[in-house]
Amino acid sequence: MSTVRDRLRQAIVKELSAQDRLFLVLAYAERMSPAEIAVTLDLAPSQVEVMRERIVRELGHLVSAA
Numbered sequence: 001m002s003t004v005r006d007r008l009r010q011a012i013v014k015e016l017s018a019q020d021r022l023f024l025v026l027a028y029a030e031r032m033s034p035a036e037i038a039v040t041l042d043l044a045p046s047q048v049e050v051m052r053e054r055i056v057r058e059l060g061h062l063v064s065a066a
Helices: 004-015 018-029 034-041 045-065
Strands: none
Touching: 004 018, 004 045, 018 034, 018 045, 034 045
């Protein structure tokens, strides 16, 4: 029986792009602020928030579908 954590891990590895995985590392593992992430990824701060919302939504769909 797979746990939500297992399904989330699989979704991150198998379904997300390299940039989305990098975003997750920067945001959650490195605990970088949205402004720091924007500079690191060469994005506008507004793009970082849109990216976060999209990734969280996508992961929610992938985990619930698994």
